[in-house]
Amino acid sequence: MSQIAGHLEPYLVLSGMLFAIGSFGFLARRNAISMLMSIELMLNAVNLAALALGAFIPSLAGQGAAFALLIIAVAAAEATVGLAIVIAIFRNRKTPLVDEYDTMRQ
């Protein structure tokens, strides 16, 4: 009936591509907040994989959603602390660009 949406692999492939995009953003962007947004993309990719596995494998029914809810809670905590750190650094260094945070290198 559903040739694409009724199978597990398309969801996992979408999740893998989203994770790869997020990892590229984390490695390549200069702005600290862009890096945090890329981390959110990666966490959402993991959520999608967990939910897909929970929906398609009968012995994991419910566990995928529980896992995803816990990941959302941890992501909220991570965003809070990460953005607070970025704001605290910005107050001292007046820049959000991570390659100018080089005090410990000098």
Place this chain on the structure above:
Amino acid sequence: MPLPDVIPFIGLGWSDVLFLLLGGVVLAAAFGVVFGRDIIKSGLFLILTLGALAGIYVMLGAAIVAGAQVLVYIGAISVLILFAIMLTQSKVAPVKLAFQTQVAPAALAAVLLAVVFGLAFGSTEWGSTVFSDTPAATGTAPVAAALFGPYLLAFEIASVLILAAVIGGIYLAMEPKANDVGEDLP
């Protein structure tokens, strides 16, 4: 007149079209987040990504996770990110140099990661994968049974973690007092 199960001429079902649409929006908006020069637009594209992902979660029968996604991610984290963007963007911030010098190795690493994911997903034997669309499988009862059964300790630790994160976030972002110069170093 009832709609046909399979769309004529394309040969795909309606849920396939919905999945392709939402997945395309997710990927395009994620590219917008990563490649956008203007960071405010990156933040707005992030909201679009998260919203389309919530739609895919509903397709997977996890409506409660989609609700949590809308409430927590779109309602809270995105607003937090947009506020942080507005607090940290100065006029002198270069718009052209959005990427680090390591952008080419980063792109190579990301493409390799995607290829490795594809190979791993393709070569894994998942067993019998059947999408059960019954209310007993997609309702909240199995989620609650898992969350308050085997994952109870993780659930409790998550609440403590959020409390610690809130206190830590307030402390980190607090404006230091003018007369607070710290300890005198010898």
